[in-house]
Amino acid sequence: MGQALARAFLAHGHPTTVWNRSAAKGDALVAAGARRAASVADAVAGAGLVVVCVVDYAAARQLLEPAAAALRGRTVVNLTADTPDAARAMAAWAADHGVDYLDGSIMTPTITIDTPDAALIYSGPGDLYRRHAATLAALGGTQRHLGADPSRAAAFDVALLDLFWTAAAGMTHAFALAKAEGIDGADLVPLAEDMAGLLKASMAEHGARLDADRYDADIAELSTIAAGLEHVVTASERRGLDTAVQRAALAQMRRAIEAGHGGDDLSVLSAALLAEREAVSRA
Template sequence: MTTHTNPATVTVIGLGAMGRALAGAFLDAGHRTTVWNRSPGKGEELVARGAVRAASAEEAVRASELVVVCVVDHEASRQILAPLTDALAGRALVDLTSDTPDRVRASAAWAEAHSLDYLAGAIMVPIEVVGGPEALIFYSGSRSAYDRHEAVLKALGANVPFLGPEHALAAAYDMAMLDFFYGSMAGLVHAFALAGAESIPAAAIAPYLRTIVDILPPIVAGTAVDIDAKRYDGAGANLAMMTAGVDHVLHAAAGRGLDTSHLEAIKAVSDRAVAKGHGADSWASTVEALRG
């Protein structure tokens, strides 16, 4: 945590679990923090720590040079902000609400129509990590807002890359990374279910899954290079062989009465890639089937 000798004025709109974590991180860094939430009864602990509770959204916006929004989605964000364009003028608006790239583009178009300095962001860590050195938060959109407030935004986490002027970039990174996360979590839980169907406790197999986890970093890096280059060398492990492996897991799970829908989806994609002539290529070639 870095405490600033020249604290900024920051407003946080939205006091769900993540919004409270953001406001808490600003307070920890010594910034003068104003908070507001649509429904009452949230943020008492922040006020006890020195935050100012605004009586209205407009009062909250006018209190600070930097306004941070974190609500359920961009529709909710725009509903709150739409009446406040006059109050937002001359301030930096940072929207850390998670949503799809297209919805972020709609918010950016609204902000541009009202000449607002708008920076979109995506928080890539759970609330427990916010404010710490491992926190990763992407930003895209207004470079001027980012440059002016980068030091303040680092109160939320040390890793705050600016991805570019296209506002939806942060959301696009967010969706891609969550795609990987949720797919990985689904695979993990299904693996435990399959082990359990053979009377193997999850805790017994968990240490050995580290073998899979440890080989992922070079696989991630190599697959990224291969997909960008459209080069799918399958000399080490080809798609036809790995598709057969998926089929084995699918039948083992089906034989134990487990849900196999995600395995069927994986096999359907790999089958399409093989049918397109990628049987001798690497697993990275399945991207061609995903692209239709």
């Protein structure tokens, strides 16, 4: 991803200096016109904008802390994925060292950078984002500033990744179950795509219900949904498939049903998770 970001800046005429712990990874970028730095401090010395993209915030801190003096008065845009708590800690470190800081997340794969399909989100001071928005636009696609709270981009990131990877886990299991029942993947795809469209169509209502704290069922009750998921678990186990994920989802539904929400909409599960969190924190 770091190479893709640097290529995009170079393609849009921005003088770009690169540094990587594995120096050879910068060879193609240097050939394309980038300057190779000997160290992080060397990389940031002449930069008004420093973009960081590594595996996590611990790695980012490890790289940036020795260069703190060189970073003073400069802007760091951290496009490393991590948690909201890590983003808050990173922003506090930057403030303590006189470093202007924007947190961000890249919500699309490497191949989308510098294309209309890219999607990036940022959080931190609005004036700081506006100052660098034109340069960051080189990364392509949709760029959104989500507010002054530096942890907001990371919070959106983990929520959206939760949605995607949990759904992806369901997809992998569904195709395995179909195959175990003699259904080819190609035959399942058209109906699976319709099902994914149904999930997408339900999101706006789900969010609105949670915001309004309104969970009366008008299409399907939670008890009926749980019965359907029980069929999935039974069919999967009869074919020898692991059902840990499906059983976890079913257990969540059963807890809500036992709490009196069997006649409510599926969206009540979000409220139930929040209520469980509150109960744990009070305990």
